[in-house]
Amino acid sequence: MGVEPVRQSRELVSDARQIRSRGALSRALLELLEEQSFDQLTIRAITARAGTGYATFFRHYPDKEALLADVASEEIAGLLARTIPLLHDINSLESTRALCTYVAAQRKLWAALLTGGAAGIVREEFIRQARALDQSVARPQFWLPADLGVVFGTGATIDLLAWWLAQDEVYEAGAIAAILHRMVIAPLVGDSTLAAGPV
Amino acid sequence: MGVEPVRQSRELVSDARQIRSRGALSRALLELLEEQSFDQLTIRAITARAGTGYATFFRHYPDKEALLADVASEEIAGLLARTIPLLHDINSLESTRALCTYVAAQRKLWAALLTGGAAGIVREEFIRQARALDQSVARPQFWLPADLGVVFGTGATIDLLAWWLAQDEVYEAGAIAAILHRMVIAPLVGDSTLAAGPV
Amino acid sequence: MGVEPVRQSRELVSDARQIRSRGALSRALLELLEEQSFDQLTIRAITARAGTGYATFFRHYPDKEALLADVASEEIAGLLARTIPLLHDINSLESTRALCTYVAAQRKLWAALLTGGAAGIVREEFIRQARALDQSVARPQFWLPADLGVVFGTGATIDLLAWWLAQDEVYEAGAIAAILHRMVIAPLVGDSTLAAGPV
Amino acid sequence: MGVEPVRQSRELVSDARQIRSRGALSRALLELLEEQSFDQLTIRAITARAGTGYATFFRHYPDKEALLADVASEEIAGLLARTIPLLHDINSLESTRALCTYVAAQRKLWAALLTGGAAGIVREEFIRQARALDQSVARPQFWLPADLGVVFGTGATIDLLAWWLAQDEVYEAGAIAAILHRMVIAPLVGDSTLAAGPV
DNA sequence: CTCTAATCGAGACGGTACGTCGCGTCTTACG
DNA sequence: CGTAAGACGCGACGTACCGTCTCGATTAGAG
Numbered sequence: 001m002g003v004e005p006v007r008q009s010r011e012l013v014s015d016a017r018q019i020r021s022r023g024a025l026s027r028a029l030l031e032l033l034e035e036q037s038f039d040q041l042t043i044r045a046i047t048a049r050a051g052t053g054y055a056t057f058f059r060h061y062p063d064k065e066a067l068l069a070d071v072a073s074e075e076i077a078g079l080l081a082r083t084i085p086l087l088h089d090i091n092s093l094e095s096t097r098a099l100c101t102y103v104a105a106q107r108k109l110w111a112a113l114l115t116g117g118a119a120g121i122v123r124e125e126f127i128r129q130a131r132a133l134d135q136s137v138a139r140p141q142f143w144l145p146a147d148l149g150v151v152f153g154t155g156a157t158i159d160l161l162a163w164w165l166a167q168d169e170v171y172e173a174g175a176i177a178a179i180l181h182r183m184v185i186a187p188l189v190g191d192s193t194l195a196a197g198p199v
Numbered sequence: 200m201g202v203e204p205v206r207q208s209r210e211l212v213s214d215a216r217q218i219r220s221r222g223a224l225s226r227a228l229l230e231l232l233e234e235q236s237f238d239q240l241t242i243r244a245i246t247a248r249a250g251t252g253y254a255t256f257f258r259h260y261p262d263k264e265a266l267l268a269d270v271a272s273e274e275i276a277g278l279l280a281r282t283i284p285l286l287h288d289i290n291s292l293e294s295t296r297a298l299c300t301y302v303a304a305q306r307k308l309w310a311a312l313l314t315g316g317a318a319g320i321v322r323e324e325f326i327r328q329a330r331a332l333d334q335s336v337a338r339p340q341f342w343l344p345a346d347l348g349v350v351f352g353t354g355a356t357i358d359l360l361a362w363w364l365a366q367d368e369v370y371e372a373g374a375i376a377a378i379l380h381r382m383v384i385a386p387l388v389g390d391s392t393l394a395a396g397p398v
Numbered sequence: 399m400g401v402e403p404v405r406q407s408r409e410l411v412s413d414a415r416q417i418r419s420r421g422a423l424s425r426a427l428l429e430l431l432e433e434q435s436f437d438q439l440t441i442r443a444i445t446a447r448a449g450t451g452y453a454t455f456f457r458h459y460p461d462k463e464a465l466l467a468d469v470a471s472e473e474i475a476g477l478l479a480r481t482i483p484l485l486h487d488i489n490s491l492e493s494t495r496a497l498c499t500y501v502a503a504q505r506k507l508w509a510a511l512l513t514g515g516a517a518g519i520v521r522e523e524f525i526r527q528a529r530a531l532d533q534s535v536a537r538p539q540f541w542l543p544a545d546l547g548v549v550f551g552t553g554a555t556i557d558l559l560a561w562w563l564a565q566d567e568v569y570e571a572g573a574i575a576a577i578l579h580r581m582v583i584a585p586l587v588g589d590s591t592l593a594a595g596p597v
Numbered sequence: 598m599g600v601e602p603v604r605q606s607r608e609l610v611s612d613a614r615q616i617r618s619r620g621a622l623s624r625a626l627l628e629l630l631e632e633q634s635f636d637q638l639t640i641r642a643i644t645a646r647a648g649t650g651y652a653t654f655f656r657h658y659p660d661k662e663a664l665l666a667d668v669a670s671e672e673i674a675g676l677l678a679r680t681i682p683l684l685h686d687i688n689s690l691e692s693t694r695a696l697c698t699y700v701a702a703q704r705k706l707w708a709a710l711l712t713g714g715a716a717g718i719v720r721e722e723f724i725r726q727a728r729a730l731d732q733s734v735a736r737p738q739f740w741l742p743a744d745l746g747v748v749f750g751t752g753a754t755i756d757l758l759a760w761w762l763a764q765d766e767v768y769e770a771g772a773i774a775a776i777l778h779r780m781v782i783a784p785l786v787g788d789s790t791l792a793a794g795p796v
Numbered sequence: 797c798t799c800t801a802a803t804c805g806a807g808a809c810g811g812t813a814c815g816t817c818g819c820g821t822c823t824t825a826c827g
Numbered sequence: 828c829g830t831a832a833g834a835c836g837c838g839a840c841g842t843a844c845c846g847t848c849t850c851g852a853t854t855a856g857a858g
Binding site: 052 | 807808812
């Protein structure tokens with residue numbers, strides 16, 4: 001009877017109506033996150049903003065968190081995949097600059113995710129995913145516990161990017177990359193030359 | 200009628216019963232935060248755990264957040280007061296060690312606040328208070344925006360302490376202080392000797 | 399677009415598929431009425447039982463009630479046409495026996511209608527139709543309001559038949575006819591001989 | 598937490614607020630039953646009419662049926678207690694008249710219960726309760742199955758009373774009692790004199 | 797025997813009532 | 828007569844079913 005199992009993945013949906021509904025809900029969520037915190041955000045408010053029926057929400061997602069995950073999870077994975085390698089690159093400063101440029105290219109999305117009402121949740125999801133990756137890749141220093149390295153590196157990077165995206169006067173990606181590298185990446189990889197030198 | 204204006208501050212309370220109720224509620228909150236997230240914590244659960252009447256809660260606090268603030272706000276201010284000066288001390292490593300020792304002395308409280316269900320809120324409150332302090336004191340480097348310095352320094356310190364308190368095998372305060380200094384404090388104050396050298 | 403006007407009457411349908419769908423829905427309704435009440439019966443359950451698509455239901459009937467009416471209305475009219483004349487027959491006992499024999503011949507159908515989950519609705523439809531007939535035919539006694547005679551006669555007859563059909567050990571049609579005649583028909587037509595005498 | 602067990606019985610309630618709420622809900626139910634059927638009656642509509650909050654309904658009754666039972670169950674038992682003895686009284690006509698007078702005295706209540714939207718349910722509850730009573734008391738005739746006697750007697754009596762209460766021009770209790778006695782009671786007890794004679 | 801239009805299944809959708817839960821206010825009965 | 832216990836109005840929750848709608852995929856029956 002009232003089965004209607006929730007579709008798991010975004011791409012497996014072909015029906016045009018479903019695509020429309022999901023798009024509307026995602027857009028509504030990002031819009032509302034600019035105004036209020038994720039916790040005090042109502043599913044009713046999301047569906048109202050999206051222009052869909054209330055029950056339609058549950059035909060796609062079991063709860064608010066699932067919608068956020070659908071919006072953010074892959075983006076987070078994508079960004080993480082570009083962050084972890086920073087620690088091994090020969091020229092880590094150049095790579096850091098590439099990372100910032102990538103974020104700047106999707107500035108609107110990342111501003112919503114990192115400075116909006118879901119910032120805390122997105123931040124935790126970042127760290128959760130980072131910890132789940134093979135930690136051996138993230139062990140740059142013998143005196144630093146690997147897990148702490150991951151938590152510190154990921155958290156500090158997110159904080160720095162979030163601060164950047166929250167500014168009205170836009171710093172250039174290069175400037176932020178320099179700071180990010182000097183404050184976070186270099187201490188992790190032990191790149192003393194750059195860490196100590198001028199920018 | 201049902202006027203009963205809520206008492207604003209903790210010290211203005213003299214009645215023995217009020218002190219008892221507030222203590223019970225605070226203790227109940229900290230206990231419950233070890234089990235579940237702050238958001239999904241109900242006032243009914245807090246009062247049940249505290250052994251007080253449901254309505255009694257509202258005679259002391261307007262809502263959950265107020266109770267948390269009452270428990271955490273001053274502690275946060277106290278810890279912050281010990282953190283900011285790190286950036287100006289001649290011997291910042293020594294000061295960092297003092298900070299970690301202080302936290303270790305109140306390990307139970309800080310574990311509840313920094314690793315429990317309210318961790319996110321407490322973290323944000325830390326940063327909020329830090330930003331509100333005179334930022335001039337926190338400008339160690341010309342190439343680093345002052346506000347970003349505060350956000351980065353505070354956030355990274357909290358993350359590091361939270362990670363430490365979440366470990367079962369207890370690292371010594373000195374070891375953590377060394378890491379904290381090398382990863383966060385030194386880069387902020389430009390203490391290149393320590394930052395670059397081995398530990 | 400979605401015009402597809404609902405067919406009003408049963409006989410105007412020629413397409414084999416429509417006949418099949420309607421038959422399946424009718425059968426499903428009667429089956430389900432043996433298990434639960436008409437009210438708590440959902441259209442989804444009917445179509446599932448019938449093996450038809452959900453929307454197909456609405457291509458034939460505007461709502462649940464219409465399906466029930468399609469199944470029951472003509473049967474009710476047919477039975478009523480055999481009941482009313484009882485009141486004028488010379489030999490009313492013989493006619494009553496004929497009525498019961500007729501019901502027994504369609505026992506399965508009438509058991510579903512009179513003892514199943516739609517019993518109340520079918521009963522009211524009986525009385526509604528009986529009242530709509532010319533009431534002059536039903537005025538056997540000067541001291542009895544005609545409308546009351548119809549209501550009493552129809553209602554009591556239905557109740558008696560329903561009780562009969564609900565019994566596991568099957569009373570013979572003749573025995574029920576005797577009781578029906580003695581308790582309902584005779585008092586209505588003033589047949590004092592039979593009403594007062596022993597059976 | 599959300600315990601608040603529903604109070605079972607009407608009299609065990611002492612709190613003035615509960616009494617007020619229950620009264621308002623009962624009154625609202627009876628009012629609305631004059632306008633529409635019980636099934637299509639919404640709990641929201643009942644609470645709206647009663648002027649209470651929606652959730653308050655469930656603090657007193659688990660569902661619509663329970664409210665109806667609270668309103669009707671004892672009244673039904675009371676009326677039944679006056680109906681069954683009719684079959685044994687020496688002077689059954691006199692007793693029948695007393696029954697009708699009793700109903701007339703509470704005309705408003707019984708009109709709501711027997712002619713309103715819950716008529717079918719109330720009727721079934723009448724028969725259910727009657728069947729549950731010791732059936733030996735209701736066996737007046739050897740040729741009539743006891744259970745059928747109960748069903749017929751109760752059902753026919755209710756129908757007759759319902760018809761009476763539905764009339765605008767009010768028949769006198771005595772006139773209805775005469776008809777009820779002649780059509781239902783006399784045939785059941787075999788009182789041939791009255792059944793055949795004039796009124 | 798084909799081909800065209802009616803009918804079908806499947807099920808997403810906007811609605812709305814359900815019954816539950818927690819909030820914060822206000823009343824009551826009890827100690 | 829002050830306080831705990833808890834009833835209340837409110838509103839969001841997640842579920843179920845309604846009746847409408849759009850999709851192809853058959854499949855009948857007219858030509």
